[in-house]
Amino acid sequence: MNQLLEYQPLNLYTNYKDAANATPEVPIIHDEILPAFPELGTNYTYKESHEAILKRAYQLASLGVKAEDKIIIFKSSKFDTYLLAVAASYLGAVPAMISYHFPAETIEVFVDRLEDPFILFDEETQTKITAVKNSSPEKQISVTRLLEASTTEVPQTELPKDMIAYMTHTSGTTGIPKLICHSANSMGWRTKWQKTIFTKIAEKKLVGFHISPVHSRFNIGISSLMAMGFPMMPLSVSASDSVAAMLLENQPIALETHPNNFVQWTSLAKNHPEAFASVRYYHSTFDAINNATMASFLKASAKNDPIFLQVYGQSECGPMILKAHTVESLKTSDARDMGVGLAGLTEARIADKEGNVLPAMTDGHIQFLSKGRAITYYKEDERFQATVFGPWWDSGDYGYIDENGHLFLKDRQVDLIEKIDSNLAIEDHLLDALDFLQEVIIVRAKDNSPQPILAVDPKQGMNWEAWWEQVADLPRLNEPIIMAWEDIPRTATMKVQRLQIEKMLKEQ
Template sequence: MINKYEPFNLFSNFSKSAERFPDQTIQFDEPLPSFPELTLSTTYLESKKALIVKASQLQKLGIVKSNKVILYKSAQFDTYLLAVALAYIGAVPIMISPHLPVETMDILTERLGNPWLICDFATQKRSQQLQKLDTNQLIFAEKINDITIETLSSQIKLPDDMISYMTHTSGTTGVPKLIAHSANSMGWRIKWQKNILSLIRKRGLVAFHISPVHSRFNIGISSLMAKGFPLLSIANPNLKNVAFVLRKCEPFIIETHPNHFVQWTQLAKEKPEVFASVKYYHSTFDAINKETMAIFLRTSKYRKPIFLQVYGQSECGPMIMRFHTKSSLKRANARVMGVGMLGLTKARIVDQNGRVQAAGTPGNIQMLSKGRALTYFNEDQRFNENVYGKWWDSGDYGVKNRLGSLSLLDRQVDLIQTIDSTLAIEDRLLDQLTFLDEVIIIRGKEGKPQPIVSVRAGQKMDFDRWFAAISDFPHLNEPIMMDYDKIPRTATMKVQRLRLEKALTQSE
């Protein structure tokens, strides 16, 4: 089924979904601080009613049409619900990771020009330290519930081509950039996702642990609701909680970040029954190694479970897809991301001068997406530096084969002269060395490849197996051991490689 395109309004989509599927459920593993009335289980319709009340309370606090409102709070589902409530009154939600420090937040706040900011218990102290925020425009999420309203507000819509929603880049290479979206640009992304969901006939429970400030969250949840799927939001990703929640709820579909899948492999291997109910797995926008996918597919009670690998970027949305099964993974190269969606997304490979490369010749990956973002807010020049007509330079390095399948090799800024693909080496080592939680190859002394490794809890570093595994690789420096939790990451668990390199240089 091919779904029709229509501009996407956060609240309108939520409202239509609630009208079509009023009794469909949304479950949570933790109470929502700013929506306590929803408890741990609610419905589409109950949520819609709560959203309108919340929107009316926010309007009474002084938020009006086109105001920019930073959501800087704990990573729970109510972050998204607050964004929908803001959209109802025509405000522009700005989705910001709660992990960003005060210094970065001051830069982003100044860039937005007198925004409002909603914080909570997790970010209150840092929010009060901001120098570039009007203290009269700081709102504590938990206090919104205390606002008394006499009448409910009416919905206010922004023009479809106006900035109506912002996320930010991962910040792996510095201060994040604010990515501006409109109803028109987001509509194409929703169409892409609905096309995928139309392939799934059963409306089974969808469990997800995704950063609510990631552009993927908005696309995924809005599309799932439009199709009437029941939802299970997992805020706490630790193994004990995940095991409890999944056993209790038995989801049909699971989506999370690749690095969370890596962390959950320990649970999948020790207690595979936890994931037995899952037929479809989906990882967000980033590459994932083959053995991780295989481990989860083997836990399923279904004869042909599927792992959907999607490669994309916040600037362009979901782009390239590939479906994996237990049998296909045996002969698959996990670096091969797949192909675009006809009429919506595709990729090409170009050299440093922008010339399109022949099949088999690596180069810079450029993307064509109807859902491309409008700009980086107040940084148009930085955005336009990556624009080549209809094409967007992803910052990634890869190659296409003669059949048009795209392989991701590296980030352009992470290239190491002696290695074709650091990501391929990392994949192979993680696939083979099951005692490792993480392998990262960065530039070390004199630009040589430096492995950073994290050993799985309860395991020991096996150097005999390590040196056997790297015997046919280009020279790698002796690995540096690091605790998994000490590795610097973004809100979506991406490794901040340049920060690692800088720390390594400073320690020498």
């Protein structure tokens, strides 16, 4: 086990191959067939998936993909998104993991930045790729075309350890996302952090998760689980009935998802706690989650001493500060207490805007020290360097550290209510993406948490599945309140009276 926790750089393909060789029969379970790996079905082993990945790598090579080529992976949000990235890394190509949410205009910006990369897409994203005007048609590879390509063997190519090997992106809720660049060395430190956390799981039992496969968190979690030989259950469908069926049938010991998916599943945890009875370890991905939501899931567990691990981090730095919650500790827990760093790997400090360290109990900029910090933003290094203070990274968040070394988060860049421009950008983003919505307003609830108010097109009705899918990797939002469009208070010029809505909420 100690050898496992020694630092080693992360090559996506090499890590997968080593795991498949070490623990070939460990299962991977799904709720849906993977479009790019139909032959695997919904229940297969590390070894079987490794063989399929090799085949896809050879097929990518036959379509012209080679070492150092950039390849945008822009497809439906399923586990094969990651398996395709592993296949690309076998060739020494650089996968850019792009969320299927983005419109063609955003993809065109990425195509420019990445200088006409390959684009791998499927039926879900096909119409958007058709609308992309600046990409070479021969570099656009549909999953259908990939599956029909030749499988002539080619050898593995490994990139130098400090070279860009993988790209993810920022959320893009306030404009065009930045492309975050990772190397084998930077990712290696993150997997060391992650594996250290996974050693706390008492038994090597099934780990279930519903996380966006393009999230910077995803690769680190999968690589670490596989290196340690854990069975995995990556879920594609977030609908509560599907989740309940998968959890009841397969009984995972651990479960991770985005904060908004935990909000989505809260009524399931309250009304059908048996679905979560087997779960002893919960984990929320990289964002604030409120105490009441965590308590609902801890109470649903039938295990002794279940734990909800809250991790505060950023895509640029990886997971940073952690705090473990229990049913008991939540009763007195301050929701703004993020916890502490992981000794020797991550820590936080408070500084002024020039980077001068401030004493305990003093508000200031939260800065992170992470050996797993990303290398740069692709083609936007000035923006990246603007937040670098030597080995420290300015998170853009504000808070203080108490005398016990606990980090308290006071005001967050992504805290919608604090930053009205970001708030409006998210409202626009949701209105653009979901055609059944006539209005989206995000206001402060009684406890200052972000409360969406929705007006729904009466001809279409509310599509809850589409809503939860769209908000999954946004900052945590409360469950929406639906109002008739004509009942939303407005000014004479039809502007929404947000304060009036907040007043109504406080009176309820």
